[in-house]
Amino acid sequence: xxxxxxxxxxxxxxxxxxxxxxxxxxxxxxxxxxxxxxxxxxxxxxxxxxxxxxxxxxxxxxxxxxxxxxxxxxxxxxxxxxxxxxxxxxxxxxxxxxxxxxxxxxxxxxxxxxxxxxxxxxxxxxxxxxxxxxxxxxxxxxxxxxxxxxxxxxxxxxxxxxxxxxxxxxxxxxxxxxxxxxxxxxxxxxxxxxxxxxxxxxxxxxxxxxxxxxxxxxxxxxxxxxxxxxxxxxxxxxxxxxxxxxxxxxxxxxxxxxxxxxxxxxxxxxxxxxxxxxxxxxxxxxxxxxxxxxxxxxxxxxxxxxxxxxxxxxxxxxxxxxxxxxxxxxxxxxxxxxxxxxxxxxxxxxxx
Amino acid sequence: xxxxxxxxxxxxxxxxxxxxxxxxxxxxxxxxxxxxxxxxxxxxxxxxxxxxxxxxxxxxxxxxxxxxxxxxxxxxxxxxxxxxxxxxxxxxxxxxxxxxxxxxxxxxxxxxxxxxxxxxxxxxxxxxxxxxxxxxxxxxxxxxxxxxxxxxxxxxxxxxxxxxxxxxxxxxxxxxxxxxxxxxxxxxxxxxxxxxxxxxxxxxxxxxxxxxxxxxxxxxxxxxxxxxxxxxxxxxxxxxxxxxxxxxxxxxxxxxxxxxxxxxxxxxxxxxxxxxxxxxxxxxxxxxxxxxxxxxxxxxxxxxxxxxxxxxxxxxxxxxxxxxxxxxxxxxxxxxxxxxxxxxxxxxxxxxxxxxxxxxxxxxxxxxxxxxxxxxxxxxxxxxxxxxxxxxxxxxxxxxxxxxxxxxxxxxxxxxxxxxxxxxxxxxxxxxxxxxxxxxxxxxxxxxxxxxxxxxxxxxxxxxxxxxxxxxxxxxxxxxxxxxxxxxxxxxxxxxxxxxxxxxx
Numbered sequence: 001x002x003x004x005x006x007x008x009x010x011x012x013x014x015x016x017x018x019x020x021x022x023x024x025x026x027x028x029x030x031x032x033x034x035x036x037x038x039x040x041x042x043x044x045x046x047x048x049x050x051x052x053x054x055x056x057x058x059x060x061x062x063x064x065x066x067x068x069x070x071x072x073x074x075x076x077x078x079x080x081x082x083x084x085x086x087x088x089x090x091x092x093x094x095x096x097x098x099x100x101x102x103x104x105x106x107x108x109x110x111x112x113x114x115x116x117x118x119x120x121x122x123x124x125x126x127x128x129x130x131x132x133x134x135x136x137x138x139x140x141x142x143x144x145x146x147x148x149x150x151x152x153x154x155x156x157x158x159x160x161x162x163x164x165x166x167x168x169x170x171x172x173x174x175x176x177x178x179x180x181x182x183x184x185x186x187x188x189x190x191x192x193x194x195x196x197x198x199x200x201x202x203x204x205x206x207x208x209x210x211x212x213x214x215x216x217x218x219x220x221x222x223x224x225x226x227x228x229x230x231x232x233x234x235x236x237x238x239x240x241x242x243x244x245x246x247x248x249x250x251x252x253x254x255x256x257x258x259x260x261x262x263x264x265x266x267x268x269x270x271x272x273x274x275x276x277x278x279x280x281x282x283x284x285x286x287x288x289x290x291x292x293x294x295x296x297x298x299x300x301x302x303x304x305x306x307x308x309x310x311x312x313x314x315x316x317x318x319x320x321x322x323x324x325x326x327x328x329x330x331x332x333x334x335x336x337x338x339x340x341x342x343x344x345x346x347x348x349x350x351x352x
Numbered sequence: 353x354x355x356x357x358x359x360x361x362x363x364x365x366x367x368x369x370x371x372x373x374x375x376x377x378x379x380x381x382x383x384x385x386x387x388x389x390x391x392x393x394x395x396x397x398x399x400x401x402x403x404x405x406x407x408x409x410x411x412x413x414x415x416x417x418x419x420x421x422x423x424x425x426x427x428x429x430x431x432x433x434x435x436x437x438x439x440x441x442x443x444x445x446x447x448x449x450x451x452x453x454x455x456x457x458x459x460x461x462x463x464x465x466x467x468x469x470x471x472x473x474x475x476x477x478x479x480x481x482x483x484x485x486x487x488x489x490x491x492x493x494x495x496x497x498x499x500x501x502x503x504x505x506x507x508x509x510x511x512x513x514x515x516x517x518x519x520x521x522x523x524x525x526x527x528x529x530x531x532x533x534x535x536x537x538x539x540x541x542x543x544x545x546x547x548x549x550x551x552x553x554x555x556x557x558x559x560x561x562x563x564x565x566x567x568x569x570x571x572x573x574x575x576x577x578x579x580x581x582x583x584x585x586x587x588x589x590x591x592x593x594x595x596x597x598x599x600x601x602x603x604x605x606x607x608x609x610x611x612x613x614x615x616x617x618x619x620x621x622x623x624x625x626x627x628x629x630x631x632x633x634x635x636x637x638x639x640x641x642x643x644x645x646x647x648x649x650x651x652x653x654x655x656x657x658x659x660x661x662x663x664x665x666x667x668x669x670x671x672x673x674x675x676x677x678x679x680x681x682x683x684x685x686x687x688x689x690x691x692x693x694x695x696x697x698x699x700x701x702x703x704x705x706x707x708x709x710x711x712x713x714x715x716x717x718x719x720x721x722x723x724x725x726x727x728x729x730x731x732x733x734x735x736x737x738x739x740x741x742x743x744x745x746x747x748x749x750x751x752x753x754x755x756x757x758x759x760x761x762x763x764x765x766x767x768x769x770x771x772x773x774x775x776x777x778x779x780x781x782x783x784x785x786x787x788x789x790x791x792x793x794x795x796x797x798x799x800x801x802x803x804x805x806x807x808x809x810x811x812x813x814x815x816x817x818x819x820x821x822x823x824x825x826x827x828x829x830x831x832x833x834x835x836x837x838x839x840x841x842x843x844x845x846x847x848x849x850x851x852x853x854x855x856x857x
Contacts (some may be wrong), residue, residue, distance in 0.1 A: 207726055220705035221701075223702040225700055225716075227663070227694055231685060287708065344756075344757035347750070348757045348758060348759075349751060
């Protein structure tokens, strides 16, 4: 009864609002158009694939941290987790699992290394979540602390050295690690497939599972979520766990692409990831945001970075431009929220 | 009853205050008598706070004039009110816990010139003198955070005294105080009146008013109702004047039948971290299809009792829901699955998900009922949402609208709908009519009656006498954490309830 007259409200309603909602998408096309005009061969498949491969690393992190940010939290430790997980993978392949009393080293196959590293990443995230929920530590402080701890641990693993030559040794049966980063499937790099699969899985969780609803509800009003029977602490621990798992996957892909792991890999990557999430329309205040938005946000940041490099813009100007884009995006975000609220009030007035 | 006008220090004449949609004050003339305790009383929404806001300069009236000592005055803001010697202590304390007593007293008027440091010695001396005037031995450099609630209240009063008040407005000053602290406050008030300060005292606790007040003014529905000397009247008179003589609307039919006991509470106790007893040995029962109202003033322990039932509070005692025990360490979601539904008191803070859609707000508690495998069954969810919107006649342009765009009454219906979708056996409604307009109140009451007829046991709380009489089969009265009455509605009256609501001390 009340629902029928809704359509015309929407139709007569703001074209501006729709444009605002699509803004990240529009920005993506503007950037693509700009670079295709100014850089020769920018849209050639080969260069596009290389760009998307670069984007995928940031996308892994950004997708993982989106849930965290929707619950009004933050995770600064994902860059360090990426580095640490890469180091663990490197260590297991180059040194094996050393059991000192027996004087032997077991070299696990890649099929073991990858799941183990992913579990370690998830575990790091779970610890973050546990500290945040159990001891009521602000997420910013908690993950700032764990960021230093994890980065330090990565350095300790190798004494600051690089683990190189991670192709594995056929005699030890641990080859194939490099295929993750350089391999192709149906004409596209595996990393790109992984990115889309991960985006699909996380979007499914967000849209179709009760867990996703709970994440949004917690970011919107934590007290109400608690009273509605949502297990707020459990959900939060899982949210950080997911961020950790995604960081571990990113760590594996980076290490495999380089066929080497360095303990400083991933430093400040968390900032790029947060930027992508925010560009994608997720509110740091919680409750608002989409997975598609995050993916597009990662594309905007990645293409902007690579495009500017190809144009020959200096690295210093790149930084300035990136910062300006982020701030403009957030200002537009505020405008959209206001307009959306006004439009909702307007359509309500038509009913009452 | 004639009261001589010579002692009037402040007269508010013919005040009107119009808000969009409502008339909060309707040609009210109000007098404050010099050196006396002037009590003002009325039901929620009678216009007390609006009138006080006008006198203390927070709001300007739409129409009307204030006379201070016989002269016209224009009060343009709280600062100008202070210059005229009018101070107000609000119900919620406005102290900075991280600062000392003296720093709080001089906040915004620090004794200091240019870039010289604050003259702390001078401030401390004055603070000490002021506290002495209140017969309090609180050190000026004590942190406010270390004080008890009663002491904080006195610091608030001291803040007004420093500004040299002639008229001091106290808005429900005793709602958070213990019996002993109330006595201290009363002594202070008596001292102040002897020093010539006029007190305006707002409270819902009628017994207290009878003890401290000299003049009483009653407002009803935004209009001046009556004025009297407290020594000439009694509690029954106040209730009569406050509620009026018109019969209370009755939402219940004559032939109501109830089923088995669905909720049994025995010896519930709740003691908070500060070792204050919030709920004190409360036992009661609720039958299927019965509406039980809990009446009590603010701080009587109603909300805390509800939190024992559904929240995380660690209580002692036992709840039995439909013959199953509810344990302290059961999570909220387990309790909801057992058949408890809660509509929380503060809708904004703990009821709605403001930026989520109406549909998501409705289905949030009952997603576990609508799973297809692991995923949410969207068809069944949509059906449930549409059905609830229809049944509760929630006015919404589309289920996808953000709930914050709805009116208070419609938001409340959504929160009730969310609890109903879990198919509860017992529905708890904590102050369900707070902040919604009269029409929506009626809707909520009718909804409660309809649900009770479907066999749901309903427990609701309110501090409004008319509401409790309008829609309860049985009435419980809480006071200071204790249950002081358990009465059938037909066998009681408002005076009895008011009396019981002051018995817990």
